[in-house]
Amino acid sequence: MKRITRISTYWTIQLIGWITTSLYWGLSAFFGGTFIWKIGIADLILDVTIGIALTHIYRNFALKNGWNKLSLKRLVPRIAMSVLVLSLFYMLLIVAKLYLVRLIILKSSPISFLEFLKFTQLQVFITGTRLMSIWVLAYHLYHYSRLEIETVKENARLSLMMKEAQLNNLSTQLNPHFFFNSLNNIKFLILENPDSARRAIDLLSELLRNSLNNNVGRLIPLIEEIDLVLDYLELEKIRFEERLQTKIETSVNLSKHLILPLSIQTLVENAIKHGIEKRKSGGFITVKVEMENKFIKISVQNSGNLSSEIKDCGIGLNNLKERLKLQYNGNASFEIKEINDETVLATILLPTK
Structure with a gap:
């Protein structure tokens, strides 16, 4: 023809x-x-x-x-x-x-x-x-x-994805298992350690408040994201006790640089859900923020294995990859890999300009 x-x-x-x-x-x-x-x-x-x-x-x-x-x-x-x-x-x-x-x-x-x-x-x-x-x-x-x-379309798409990330984050915080364990731990802490119980309630309310934040579509200072991650990990340590060891290392000005909200939080939640929760002995989570060439390098390392579900990037990680691509016009990158049999490393690279 x-x-x-x-x-x-x-x-x-x-x-x-x-x-x-x-x-x-x-x-x-x-x-x-x-x-x-x-x-x-x-x-x-x-x-x-x-x-x-x-x-x-x-x-x-x-x-x-x-x-x-x-x-x-x-x-x-x-x-x-x-x-x-x-x-x-x-x-x-x-x-x-x-x-x-x-x-x-x-x-x-x-x-x-x-x-x-x-x-x-x-x-x-x-x-x-x-x-x-x-x-x-x-x-x-x-x-x-x-x-x-095209810019309007990409902004609308980014806004929708940010809202999806917000809902996913809220869903995680309101996960019955997570919520039940948090409240159960708070109940016992009320009798044993009232100060810790009050702190746990503050942390839980702060997490829920951030999940419902109406400004989720904007970029936020790195320090705000790190504070959110600290609150989340502190509350999770109440649940896992000695089974969870955490460390956060930073070598950049956290107030100077901006980041997509719920980006590091998504990686940490992923590490808890697919790493620490599945190990009887628990494990560690290390968050590191540093400069590499002209990029901000954010890495989250945790105990665990890279299951097929994570290799294919679940909904949360796919959402994060797409948000990074849209916000930074393809100049940012995300990678998750297993660096040995018992450790998973997730890395975000963000341009400084």
């Missing part, structure tokens, strides 16, 4: 736009009483060719240099300079076209090319400036609108 080749939207618009422009000039000459068919047809073909060639060269140059991703402040001077350069080339090519077409078809020319250029250059330059300005602005407005649409 013969395959039908379709013209792309870009080339369709190019052809329609420049043909329409050239036909308008041809009709103006026709009704003006100075129309010659041979000249009109030659002008049509060459006008379209010159217009498409110049704008297509500009398009390729802009794409190659990433102009479609520049901010408006950086793009405007480039557009102004480009319009000027395009207009100059357009003036030279159109004047040369006008002179040569008439020279070839009419077989004679009363003036030299330089005289003809001097006589027509201003009018053609103004026309070229108008046309190139319209084309370049339309081109960048189109890409800018597409970029805005």
Whole structure:
């Protein structure tokens, strides 16, 4: 079966736009009483060719240099300079076209090319400036609108995923097993150690408050995330007692750097659920935050094995990977691996800028 080749939207618009422009000039000459068919047809073909060639060269140059991703402040001077350069080339090519077409078809020319250029250059330059300005602005407005649409879509997607992370976190905190054990431990602590019981209630309420935080969609300082993790681990130590050893090491300014909320928390919860809970002897969890090259490296290491469920990245970890990808435009990374038979390491790398 013969395959039908379709013209792309870009080339369709190019052809329609420049043909329409050239036909308008041809009709103006026709009704003006100075129309010659041979000249009109030659002008049509060459006008379209010159217009498409110049704008297509500009398009390729802009794409190659990433102009479609520049901010408006950086793009405007480039557009102004480009319009000027395009207009100059357009003036030279159109004047040369006008002179040569008439020279070839009419077989004679009363003036030299330089005289003809001097006589027509201003009018053609103004026309070229108008046309190139319209084309370049339309081109960048189109890409800018597409970029805005994609940004809105990604922000909406990120917002939904953040809400999902919030719900997943809330679900974990309200997990009947977790909640029952926490309350049961608090009950016994009330009799044995009232101060610890009050502390456990404070920790549980703080965790629930953070789970219901309405600002979950924003980036938060690292120190807020670390505080949340400390509260969570402190409450879990009440449950696991000597079966859980924890350590948090930081070598960066926690107030300076921002992070997605519930990111480290997700890794720690994953370590508890799939590591510590499944071991009779319990184990350890170590959280480390450090600088590596120009990235913030966050690692969570825990006792346990990397089960097939974790290897495939469960809902929480998949959600975290996707949130990192959207928030940092693919510049952040997440990895989880088993570094020996009894230890799992999860690592997040975040760009500092």
